[in-house]
Amino acid sequence: MNPLTIDGAQGEGGGQILRSALTLSLLRRQPFRIERIRAGRAHPGLMRQHLACVEAAARIGLARVDGAHVGSTALEFEPQGLVAGHHEIEIGSAGSTLLVLQTILLPLLAADGPSRVRIHGATHNPLAPSADFVAEGFLPLLRRMGANATLSVERPGFMPAGGGVIEAVVGPSSLVALPLEDRGALRDVRIEALVCGLPREIAERELGVVARRLRLRADQCHVVERPRSEATGNALHAILQYQHLRVVVQALGRRGLRAEQVAQGLCEDVRRYMLGDGAVDEHLADQLLLPLVFAGGGSFTTGRPSGHLESNARLIEAFGAARIAIAPAQGDPAKTWLVRVDAVR
Amino acid sequence: MAARPQIAIGFLGTQLDQGQGAGRWEKWRPTVSLGQQPDLELARIELLVDFDRSGGLARRVVDDLRQVAPRTQVRLHDVRLADPWDFEEVYAALHDFLRGYAFDPEREDYLLHITTGTHVVQICWFLLAEARFAPARLLQTAPPRRQDGRSAGTWSVIDLDLARYDRIAQRFRRDQADTASFLKSGIETRNAAFNRMIEQIERVAVRTRAPILLVGPTGAGKSMLAKNIFALKKQRHALEGAFVEVNCATIRGDGAGSALFGHVRGAYTGAAGERAGLLRSADKGLLFLDEIGELGLDEQAMLLRAIEDRRFLPVGGDREVGSDFQLITGTNRDLAQAVGEGRFREDLFARLNLWTFALPGLRERPEDIEPNIDFELERFARLNDERVGFNTEARQRYLRFATGPDATWSGNFRDLSASVTRMATLARAGRIDAAVVDEEIARLRRAWARGGTRDGAQVAESVLGEVLPPEALAAIDRFDRSQLADVVRVCRSTRSLSEAGRVLFQASRERRSSVNDADRLRKYLRRFGLDWDALTGP
Numbered sequence: 001m002n003p004l005t006i007d008g009a010q011g012e013g014g015g016q017i018l019r020s021a022l023t024l025s026l027l028r029r030q031p032f033r034i035e036r037i038r039a040g041r042a043h044p045g046l047m048r049q050h051l052a053c054v055e056a057a058a059r060i061g062l063a064r065v066d067g068a069h070v071g072s073t074a075l076e077f078e079p080q081g082l083v084a085g086h087h088e089i090e091i092g093s094a095g096s097t098l099l100v101l102q103t104i105l106l107p108l109l110a111a112d113g114p115s116r117v118r119i120h121g122a123t124h125n126p127l128a129p130s131a132d133f134v135a136e137g138f139l140p141l142l143r144r145m146g147a148n149a150t151l152s153v154e155r156p157g158f159m160p161a162g163g164g165v166i167e168a169v170v171g172p173s174s175l176v177a178l179p180l181e182d183r184g185a186l187r188d189v190r191i192e193a194l195v196c197g198l199p200r201e202i203a204e205r206e207l208g209v210v211a212r213r214l215r216l217r218a219d220q221c222h223v224v225e226r227p228r229s230e231a232t233g234n235a236l237h238a239i240l241q242y243q244h245l246r247v248v249v250q251a252l253g254r255r256g257l258r259a260e261q262v263a264q265g266l267c268e269d270v271r272r273y274m275l276g277d278g279a280v281d282e283h284l285a286d287q288l289l290l291p292l293v294f295a296g297g298g299s300f301t302t303g304r305p306s307g308h309l310e311s312n313a314r315l316i317e318a319f320g321a322a323r324i325a326i327a328p329a330q331g332d333p334a335k336t337w338l339v340r341v342d343a344v345r
Numbered sequence: 346m347a348a349r350p351q352i353a354i355g356f357l358g359t360q361l362d363q364g365q366g367a368g369r370w371e372k373w374r375p376t377v378s379l380g381q382q383p384d385l386e387l388a389r390i391e392l393l394v395d396f397d398r399s400g401g402l403a404r405r406v407v408d409d410l411r412q413v414a415p416r417t418q419v420r421l422h423d424v425r426l427a428d429p430w431d432f433e434e435v436y437a438a439l440h441d442f443l444r445g446y447a448f449d450p451e452r453e454d455y456l457l458h459i460t461t462g463t464h465v466v467q468i469c470w471f472l473l474a475e476a477r478f479a480p481a482r483l484l485q486t487a488p489p490r491r492q493d494g495r496s497a498g499t500w501s502v503i504d505l506d507l508a509r510y511d512r513i514a515q516r517f518r519r520d521q522a523d524t525a526s527f528l529k530s531g532i533e534t535r536n537a538a539f540n541r542m543i544e545q546i547e548r549v550a551v552r553t554r555a556p557i558l559l560v561g562p563t564g565a566g567k568s569m570l571a572k573n574i575f576a577l578k579k580q581r582h583a584l585e586g587a588f589v590e591v592n593c594a595t596i597r598g599d600g601a602g603s604a605l606f607g608h609v610r611g612a613y614t615g616a617a618g619e620r621a622g623l624l625r626s627a628d629k630g631l632l633f634l635d636e637i638g639e640l641g642l643d644e645q646a647m648l649l650r651a652i653e654d655r656r657f658l659p660v661g662g663d664r665e666v667g668s669d670f671q672l673i674t675g676t677n678r679d680l681a682q683a684v685g686e687g688r689f690r691e692d693l694f695a696r697l698n699l700w701t702f703a704l705p706g707l708r709e710r711p712e713d714i715e716p717n718i719d720f721e722l723e724r725f726a727r728l729n730d731e732r733v734g735f736n737t738e739a740r741q742r743y744l745r746f747a748t749g750p751d752a753t754w755s756g757n758f759r760d761l762s763a764s765v766t767r768m769a770t771l772a773r774a775g776r777i778d779a780a781v782v783d784e785e786i787a788r789l790r791r792a793w794a795r796g797g798t799r800d801g802a803q804v805a806e807s808v809l810g811e812v813l814p815p816e817a818l819a820a821i822d823r824f825d826r827s828q829l830a831d832v833v834r835v836c837r838s839t840r841s842l843s844e845a846g847r848v849l850f851q852a853s854r855e856r857r858s859s860v861n862d863a864d865r866l867r868k869y870l871r872r873f874g875l876d877w878d879a880l881t882g883p
Contacts, residue, residue: 047383069348070386090415093381093497120415160381160497161370163412197367232367255371256491 001031003076004319008037010311015050016286019103020312022057022077023290024319026107031078032319038073045071049095052121053103056089060104060111084113084172091121093162096128101151101168102287106294108170109147115170122157123164124194124235129283130250131156131166132192132237137248138287141178145295148173156196156226158233175291177298181329181338183279184243189216192239194224197232202259206236209263214238214270236262238270247273247281277336278302278329285309285339292341293322299340301329309339320344350388353379353484354446355458356424356439356466357394362406369409373488373498375460376406380414381497387417388453393424393442429463436469443479455481456502475505521547527580528573532720536710542702549700550574551581556652556672558637558697560680561704564759567675570704571633574673578631584671586630589623594639601644606651608660622659624651627670637697638678638689649693672697707754707761714747717758721765733769735777743768743782746789750837753793753807764789805830812880813873821873829873832866836880842866845877 006021008014014037025032038044046054051068054075058065061079068075091100097119108115123131129138135151142149148171157164191210193203200223207221234253239246251266253259273281278301280288285302286309292298293316302309305326313324322343329338355376362374379390390410394403407419424438448455457470457479473479483503489496507513524547525540526533534540549557557574559567568590575588596604607622624632634640640648651657652672656665674697683689707714726732735743746752747761754760768777768785808830809818821829832849839845846862847854854862870876 043384045384048386049383051386070384072348092415093413094383158370161367161409161412232370 001029003031003033003078006032006034006315006318008034008073009039010314014038014041015047015053015099016308017311017315018046018050018075019053019099020290020315021319022053022103023106024293024316024321025063025077026057026061026079026082026104027110027294028319028321029079029081030319031076033074033076035074037075043071045073046075047094049091049099052089052091052094053100056087056091056100056104056119057107059083059087059089060107060115082107082111084108084111084115084170087115087117089117089119091119091162093122093160095121096125097121097123097157097164097166098125098131098134099128101134101166102129105149105168105170106290108168109149109173109175110294112172114172115168117168117170118154118165119168120157120165121162122159123153123166124156124158124233124252126159126252126254129287130235130237130252131164132194132235133248133250133283136237136239137246137284140246141284141288142175142291145175145178145291146173147175147291156194156233156235158196175295177292177295180245180279180288180298180300182301183245183247186240186242186274188241189214189220190239190241191216191221192224192237193222194226194233194235194237196226196234198234200225202234202253205259206234206253206263206266209260210236210238210267213264213267234259234262236266238266240270240273245279247284249273249281276303277331282306282309286312289313289316289324289339289341293343295343297322297341297343299338301336301338303335303337305337305339313339316341350453351386351456352389352391352453353387353456353458354391354479354481355379355393355460355484356462356470357392357399357403357406358461358463358466359399359402361461362402364405369405374406374409375486375488375498376458377409377413378486378497378500379458379484380410380417382500383497385500387414389418389420391420391422391446393422393439395425395429396423397425430465432465432469435463435465436472439466439469439473440478443473446479448480450480455479456484457481458484458486460484460486524551524577527577528570530569530573530720532713533716534710535712535716536705539705539710539713542704546570546574546702547577550577551583553700554583554671555699556674556697558680558699558701559673559675559704560677560701561675562677562706562757564757565677565704565706566758567704568633568635569758571631571635571673571675575631575633575671578671584630586628586670587626588631588633589627589670590633590635591623592635592639594636601641602647603660605644606647606657606659607662607666609662611661620659624657624670625666625668628668629670631671631673633673633675635675636677637674638676638680638683642688642690645690645693649690649696652693652696707757708752711748714761715744717761718743718747718765721762722769724762725766725769729769731769731775733772733775733777735782736779739777739779739782742779743777743786746782746786751790755793760789760792808833812875817874832869833875833880836866836870836877842877 006017008017018034021032021034024030037046048070051070054065054068057063060083062081062083063077063079066076089100091097100119131153135153139149139151149168151166151168154165154167191207193206195203203223207223210216211221236251238249249266249269251262253262280300280302282303285300286306288300289312313326316322316324322341325340327338329336357376362376364372364374379387392403403421407421410417410419422442424442426434426438428434457474459467459470471483474481474483484500485503486500487498489498525543528543528547559570561567572588575584578584603620603622605623607620607625610619647657655669656667658665680689680694684691684694722733764785768781771781805826809826812833835848836845839848843863846866849866850862
């Protein structure tokens with residue numbers, strides 16, 4: 001098959017384009033060549049975190065890869081099959097274990113046997129979905145679509161040390177689309193403050209601020225203390241249970257940022273979501289496109305589309321996998337948009 | 346395209362990579378940061394460790410590197426140093442390591458991480474890389490602006506090949522242009538061959554202290570160039586001493602040895618005191634010996650010794666003295682010929698003839714006459730606090746003459762300088778007008794007609810050199826040359842063969858003993874393979 005050529009400089013998020021291309025390539029057994037990777041950036045070409053994804057994808061897809069090295073501005077990827085089974089992947093501090101998992105999750109669901117994947121590295125990165133976001137928000141949604149997949153965090157790992165471990169257990173599945181145009185009524189809110197090697201007091205201060213600002217009861221706020229891991233870390237999550245879907249909002253603590261500031265950041269993101277009409281928040285919208293392609297189609301409502309969503313949609317169309325319409329939904333066009341995925345069989 | 350494996354080599358110090366407990370991850374640790382860079386993947390880190398001092402630290406660093414960069418192999422090398430601040434010991438230890446290391450530069454790229462270790466270690470890494478004991482570039486890491494554990498800081502590679510840096514290369518080019526201009530006394534010369542030669546002199550002068558020989562006719566600027574080379578080297582701190590200039594033609598005879606090499610008290614009658622001599626005065630400086638061909642054979646032998654050993658005996662002395670100087674020699678004679686005739690020592694000539702530059706005379710650089718005129722006017726203004734310029738017409742008239750065939754410029758730049766100075770002095774109200782120029786042209790013609798500073802044979806040779814190929818010229822006896830040269834000059838200054846004949850055979854005509862002057866002249870020229878057209882042609 002002729003490789004598909006992708007311009008790695010187009011749109012936003014050079015890394016996300018690459019990860020989506022890897023996923024699509026594995027699912028459709030379509031070789032591709034990506035050029036001008038991150039062209040125009042200060043340090044163009046592949047970075048270690050991108051390579052981590054390329055190598056994980058190459059492993060489960062028995063792919064022939066050319067140009068997979070740091071700084072490379074062109075990459076060729078040609079998968080030969082899909083290998084279910086046990087995979088142990090170490091990425092160190094090169095990016096997020098969750099981004100690696102998202103790259104290979106759908107292909108593993110499509111493989112013909114069960115898999116167990118352990119990924120060593122960071123579980124809570126500032127610019128990636130956290131392990132909690134995936135375990136509590138993204139995966140439950142996929143399970144409702146029919147995915148046979150669970151995720152457990154064996155040990156959290158924070159940047160810059162890494163040192164965390166996640167384990168995903170995945171079985172052969174076929175997905176069906178869910179209607180995700182209406183979130184329904186808010187049923188419950190649960191806040192989890194994770195502290196790792198840090199005083200419990202930090203979590204309590206965060207919860208105090210969140211409880212006050214979001215008017216929550218004490219039994220909705222939970223401190224999660226994890227055994228001391230390699231690096232210290234703190235993460236705050238809001239799990240919003242709506243009638244038709246569960247949304248997870250994350251905020252990460254870091255040195256130099258006060259617990260109260262972390263909590264305020266979370267509250268603002270929660271408020272923004274609550275005030276919107278779209279069913280799916282910005283981050284989930286982005287991540288839902290590929291599962292909907294895999295499910296044969298579907299639709300969801302979300303807020304004003306991000307650059308990531310647009311460039312991801314264009315990439316999917318370039319692979320010939322689906323037609324994707326992104327248009328203002330009825331109601332306030334500044335607030336609600338409808339994303340419609342029609343898979344091409 | 347496959348990436349070449351990158352190998353970092355570093356020395357684990359005792360300080361920067363320290364860190365206890367989980368808090369160590371929030372601290373910038375340069376060696377560990379090598380494994381945390383998003384855009385650097387090392388295949389291997391070779392870590393030099395003093396196990397006695399930093400064994401425990403090394404184990405933790407290795408563990409942490411394994412965690413952040415599982416694909417990077419870390420190898421420890423025990424390097425024991427009694428004193429990591431001792432230059433000799435550190436250099437030897439690192440040198441030994443590099444010598445024993447199986448570099449494979451065909452396959453792998455090497456980076457010497459210079460951020461860790463004592464300053465002495467850094468200096469030694471630099472020296473070893475610069476001397477190519479390690480086929481490596483230097484790797485530098487730096488902490489993030491805020492050490493909040495979110496960034497591993499930055500890294501950069503320093504390539505010691507300065508030509509790879511555009512801005513540095515530009516700076517070099519600018520410096521070089523400045524230097525060349527300096528050597529030319531700031532004169533914007535246009536003659537390509539001359540400018541090329543100056544560039545070569547610039548490179549030689551900046552890089553070596555080997556003797557330089559300047560060959561060229563009187564007044565071609567040898568002395569000025571020697572002075573400029575001295576000033577350049579002084580500016581670059583390559584010389585500390587003085588500029589000492591001597592024309593060897595002026596120190597011939599008995600006093601020559603004493604003038605050059607000095608003498609001790611009572612060396613000869615009248616030598617009441619000690620004399621240092623010019624060579625010793627030039628110690629750590631520059632000695633310019635002009636007209637070196639005029640130096641006596643005895644002095645030549647002593648000079649050779651002084652150049653080779655930097656030591657010599659003062660006249661009458663029995664203890665050698667030393668002097669370390671850069672030597673520039675000048676000559677307007679063909680030294681090779683002088684060697685052939687036994688008037689100049691062959692071994693000395695060989696020593697002097699390493700960097701030989703032939704300065705062309707002014708006639709060979711007609712395009713440089715105008716910038717030199719401006720330079721002379723500037724100099725006049727500086728010396729006399731009076732700015733003088735040409736009228737447009739006067740300038741054109743002077744230039745036409747100066748670059749024309751009538752201007753022999755036998756004294757070269759010296760003639761030009763004197764000529765411009767005369768005109769500037771005679772100028773009225775700061776303007777040199779056509780009348781002043783005309784007077785000056787007449788003055789120059791008269792001076793050159795008298796033979797100027799050249800003797801008859803030289804003048805004849807240069808006149809004939811313009812109309813005859815060298816081998817034909819060489820076949821003509823000196824006896825015939827002057828006569829032929831005069832005939833050629835007359836032919837060139839008349840309009841026809843007949844007119845030239847009338848001028849040349851004037852006396853015979855008056856005695857009516859000659860009837861066909863033109864025919865007589867034609868036959869004379871034919872004897873030398875010449876004819877009217879060849880002499881006066883375009």
